[in-house]
Amino acid sequence: MERKIKIGLIGLGTVGSGVFKTLKAFPDIEVTKIAVKNINKKRNIEGLDESILTDNPYEVVNDPEIDIVAELIGGIDPAYDLIVNAIKKGKHIVTANKELLAKKGEDLFNIASEYNKVILYEAAIAGGIPLIMPIKTILAGNKINKIKAILNGTTNYILTKMDVQGASYQDVLDEAQKLGYAETDPTGDVEGFDAAYKITTLATIAFKKRIKFENVYREGITNIRPEDMKAANEMGYKIKLIAFAQIDDNGKADVRVHPMLVPKSKTLAHIDYVTNAVTLSGHPVGDVTLSGPGAGEFPTASSVVGDILSIASEFGKTDYMLPMMRCNHSESAQMLDITETENKYYLSITANNKIGVIGRIGKACEENNISLASIVQKEFGSKNCADITVITELAKEKDMRKVIDIFNRDDSIISVNSLIRVQI
Ligand SMILES: NC(=O)c1ccc[n+]([C@@H]2O[C@H](COP(=O)([O-])OP(=O)(O)OC[C@H]3O[C@@H](n4cnc5c(N)ncnc54)[C@H](OP(=O)(O)O)[C@@H]3O)[C@@H](O)[C@H]2O)c1
Structure with missing residues (x-):
């Protein structure tokens, strides 16, 4: 019998739990160690053997038996150090961490390449929507020059509710927080940081030039008024938080996140509540729109598990895995100021x-x-x-x-x- 592929999870929150539950359906894959912050927390996850939990994530990183580490904690510290150490210990990486990729992606991909390892991150850009794999593989023959996207479910939920109910930003935010659609501190979402992290990485892979997060212009939705929603509607538009990226023929990139009036004739005007959508414009394909759940336990797990299975399926075949999925560009894009x-x-x-x-x-x-x-x-x-x-x-x-x-x-x-x- 072939050896099972061994997975170490770092993080067992919303995404980690979904990944653990989904992986149970794959008998060739075994989760052998899981790092959490609070080892005493009640987990209530069916089939979880709590003896594989640890509150020291370096136990996952240093375990010689583990083939793939899935980093599902978020943030820069200690996620960056954990991933670097895991790569150096010979592990391939799957991550859902958009902030880390936007701020430290270049560094991480260089280290992965030096150690001949891959980092896959389908879940980091639009949760359950397949985007990275299609761009890197079946759309590889295209020159993609424009992206228009709704990449944040919380803000899209708030704007949709303001539109439907005529309610104020603050009233809808309060309701969204009660329902669990918005964090207690919603800054990362409502000020556009989350969407800016995602468009940074998405534009980097679509344009094959590195986009620097600090050069991405960003405005949030906190100043949008019900009066604007009403006026926009009367004039044939919807207001959406749009992540936009464009590259011109001279290689100059314009990457930004801000609210926009979207004509009702366009697909993105009809992407409502927590749904996300991405329109890619390229040659020869034309416009392609992918939409679906941009977050949540199982949609996000779908992408993480897809990445894990992609790596697992290559084990034992070659020592140069998934060449199309590797980072193959180092040149930074020149950026247009807003x-x-x-x-x-x-x-x-x-x-x-x-x-x-x-x-x-x-x-x-x-x-x-x-x-x-x-x-x-x-x-x-x-x-x-x-x-x-x-x-x-x-x-x-x-x-x-x-x-x-x-x-x-x-x-x-x-x-x-x-x-x-x-x-x-
Ligand atoms: N939630 C989504 O829908 C979604 C969608 C796309 C991408 N993501 C990304 O996925 C990642 C995880 O998000 P999440 O929503 O699952 O977060 P979460 O629910 O807050 O879970 C975080 C997990 O990480 C553990 N953890 C935190 N610090 C740790 C440390 N230093 N060592 C070991 N474990 C630690 C926590 O342990 P305890 O359980 O003990 O607290 C928890 O299990 C983030 O990068 C996020 O941006 C999330």
Whole structure:
């Protein structure tokens, strides 16, 4: 009988438990050691022999019997050191850790390559959606030059609820926290960090050039108002937190995460609640959209287990495993600064209801090379002020910022309520 492939898990939380339960269906795979933080925690996992638990993750890393280590704890420290040590001890790695890949990916892939080991990370980008393997294998003949994606379930849930219920950001966040869809500290999700980690790695593999996380522009959803949702709807859009990446013919990359008005004619406008979706544009394939569950115990386990089985299936065949899945690029992409980008904009302004305000808005835009696609004024009779909604044509971000400065100094403009980019 062939020897079973031995797996060490580091982490037995949401993802780790799902991986453990799913792997029970594969008789050739055996989980022989699991590291956790709190060894005394009640686990209630059917079939778990608690004698394989340890609160020292280096016992997993240093175990000579273990072939593959799945790192499922998250964060940089101690995950980075554990993975480096595991590679040096001859293990292949599977990880779901988006933050680690975004910040330390280059380093880790170099070390893996030096020791002839692979790091697979399907779960790290969009939970259960198969994305890395398709890009690296069946889409390998494409030049992918654009990615538009919804990569964070928590923010998509909040925005969908705000849209459906007309509720405020804070009310929906409170509800999402009660239901377990948002963390007690939601910063990582609502400020766009999580989506920025994911688009960093996704754009790196799709463009075959390394994207530096610190150069990825990021804005969250905390300033989105129910009024913006309503206005967007009336104009034929939905507001979504979009992870966007584009590379031009000169190899300059524009990678960012921020809210966007998405036309209702586009697929991403209809990706609701915790579902994630990724549209890849490439040649020769055209546009491909993959969607599905971006998080959760079993969807994420599906990707981790798929990676484990991919590695396991190669054992004993060759000493150079999964060549297409290896990191095969080291050149860093030149990055476009957000101020150099061109976008269409949605702008909401509250102004005194005086003659000439619309004219002043138009003049400031005209003087800064911005054409208006539409401008709508709604009057508040009692307060003698008006809500003005503007959609621009394509304009340079730096010009738009100049115009916002002018509006902020204009006495007849009470407030610039929102500035949101519009997906073209
Ligand atoms: N949750 C998702 O849906 C999802 C989706 C995609 C990717 N991910 C990624 O998957 C990873 C795990 O997420 P999760 O949601 O499963 O986290 P989680 O539920 O908080 O579980 C973390 C696990 O790691 C253990 N742990 C933490 N620090 C440790 C240490 N120093 N040594 C040993 N064990 C330690 C914890 O032990 P105790 O059980 O003793 O506390 C727990 O079992 C993260 O990188 C996350 O970004 C998660």
